Amino acid sequence: MDRKSFIKKSSIGLGLALVPNLATTQGNRTKKMVPADMKPKIVREAEGNVLNVIGDIQKHKLVGSDTNGQIAEWVNDVKPGVSIPPHVHTKEDEIFRVLKGQVEIMVGDTTTVLKPGDTAFAPRDVVHSWKVVGTENASMCTTAFPAGIEAMFEELGKLPSGPPNFEKVAEICGRYGINFV
Known part of the structure; x- marks a missing residue:
């Protein structure tokens, strides 16, 4: 040949x-x-399940029951100075896309400021964190895959308002495979 x-x-x-x-x-x-239980879904800007997760106001647009466990997606609106400390996911990867404001993000050994339209990928088992910088609220669309993390956010959203009890937060997150470093 x-x-x-x-x-x-x-x-x-x-x-x-x-x-x-x-x-x-x-x-x-x-x-x-396509699995029989997975249906198309349209979610408008104003729609979604709103949770206050320790000061991170999240509007969950898609959850595992919508996507056959494939992805969960939420949009947040966060005040300057709010941050998520360094942590590692053992079950899901995450994609962060900034819609408004500025977010300093650390993924692995890289720290940078994301602006509207910028995207970061944080694979599972890689330490990452973020903090809203600048003077205006920031908004990010975060996608986690596979889904499941939304159940953790539901639990965290039920904690009393005020300064968070870090031991309780770490215990809840740990049950979902997320560990602070």
């Missing part, structure tokens, strides 16, 4: 291996392998 034929045949095989639905749907592009 000459080189050109080999590349052509191996490319087709590789394409079929990487896109299995292409080989099985045979032109029926409307058939998808």
